[in-house]
Each structure stands twice: as structure tokens, then as C-alpha cells.
Amino acid sequence: QSVLTQPPSVSAAPGQKVTISCSASSSNIGNNYVSWYQQLPGTAPKLLIYDNNKRPSGIPDRFSGSKSGTSATLGITGLQTGDEADYYCGTWDSSLSAYVFGTGTKVTVL
Amino acid sequence: QLQLQESGPGLVKPSETLSLTCTVSGGSISNRDYYWGWIRQPPGKGLEWIGTIYYSGSTYYNVSLKSRVTISVDMSKNQFSLKLSSVTAADTAVYYCARQLNSWAYHYFYMDVWGKGTTVTVSS
Numbered sequence: 001q002s003v004l005t006q007p008p009s010v011s012a013a014p015g016q017k018v019t020i021s022c023s024a025s026s027s028n029i030g031n032n033y034v035s036w037y038q039q040l041p042g043t044a045p046k047l048l049i050y051d052n053n054k055r056p057s058g059i060p061d062r063f064s065g066s067k068s069g070t071s072a073t074l075g076i077t078g079l080q081t082g083d084e085a086d087y088y089c090g091t092w093d094s095s096l097s098a099y100v101f102g103t104g105t106k107v108t109v110l
Numbered sequence: 111q112l113q114l115q116e117s118g119p120g121l122v123k124p125s126e127t128l129s130l131t132c133t134v135s136g137g138s139i140s141n142r143d144y145y146w147g148w149i150r151q152p153p154g155k156g157l158e159w160i161g162t163i164y165y166s167g168s169t170y171y172n173v174s175l176k177s178r179v180t181i182s183v184d185m186s187k188n189q190f191s192l193k194l195s196s197v198t199a200a201d202t203a204v205y206y207c208a209r210q211l212n213s214w215a216y217h218y219f220y221m222d223v224w225g226k227g228t229t230v231t232v233s234s
Binding site: 043088100 | 147149156157158159162170172173206210211212214217218219220221222223224225226227
């Protein structure tokens, strides 16, 4: 029952680009910064993007984030097989007084 | 380098209380810049935030779990803990602890360091 909606899956060939959308409302994305997490198979999530578009140290610039209104987008360029993972957006929902995660998107490298 | 490690029973009986501890190493849990949270992931499903605590003891809980959840902090041991009462099979999940940066004034909220997770199965 997540309030942040993501496409279930996206795919592309190696070297190509994918984008993952995260749609919500003014009570969450509309008024708060968005973060993105990468979860490789069988591992814990890892922070990929914070404050809409900032990358923690060690995250390559192939990963980018943006936000417009009540939607956010994660972009991955130069797709690699090692990017196959589940990706989640997240933010605070002021109406729920809760941290909310997106529904998750599985990235497949063809 | 900050590390978080979850610990606790891997099997809990229905109607009993699930108890987990997160041990923080490489940093102090009383650092005023950070909050500490629990997140879970049922098998094959997405992430669900359970709740968050500040070193002062202030807590924030997922409203859907609030009646059953208690998160506490033990600064002397550099640990924080999760208790979830009256568990059912629906509480079977991998449970993660994480360090959080939260600012209601500047509107940023994210989890920058995660534990590896611990699997808890609810079954008789």
C-alpha cells in the first residue's frame, strides 16, 4: 500500500540508458527531498541518491536523480550487468508522518 | 567507518514478541546529527519503514504498526532495539537497521548506512 508509485520493471541493453519514475503527491515528494536506494540480489539496500540529485561518495555519475513537482526520476546511463537490481525511491510523507518507500523497480540488463 | 549489525532470534512463535537489537560500531549513537531506524522486507516484497528513534528517545512509528512496536536506545551499549508484539506470519521478513538523516526544517530524509539485515520467521 505504498504511496509512491514506480514501474515494476525496466530493461535495456548494456551501455544504454534507463529511467525510473517515482510518482506521488504534495504531502511527500511535493514538499520533501527524495532519495533512491539500490538493492542488489540478496543484499541490503544502499543509498544511491539523496536530496533529489546528490550522490554519496563512491557512487558513479552514471546514476542521476531529478525531481519535478510531485514526481522524481532516477536515471542510469551506460548500463552494466552489475546494475541489475531493485531500485526504490523514498521520502517523508508529512500527512502520514511516516517515511515511505516506493513500490520498487527491477532493472534488467538485456 | 560506521557499521550496523542486527541480532536476535531467527524464529518467533505466533502471538509472541519479536525482539531485535542493532549494534552500532565506528560511531556514536548519541551523535546529534543522526536518527536510527528499522526497516523490514517480507519475502519477495518491497521495503517497509517500521520506525525511527533519536538518541534523546524521541520516536516515530509507522501508524500501521504503532500499536505493536517499541523502539528504544541504549547509549551505554551503543545499541538500539526493536520490539514487535503479537506477531503473525505476516511479520516474517528481513529486518534491517539503518542510520538516518532527517530534517523537518530542511525537508531532507534518507538512510545512508544500513545493516546487512537479519531474517525473522514467524512460525510455530
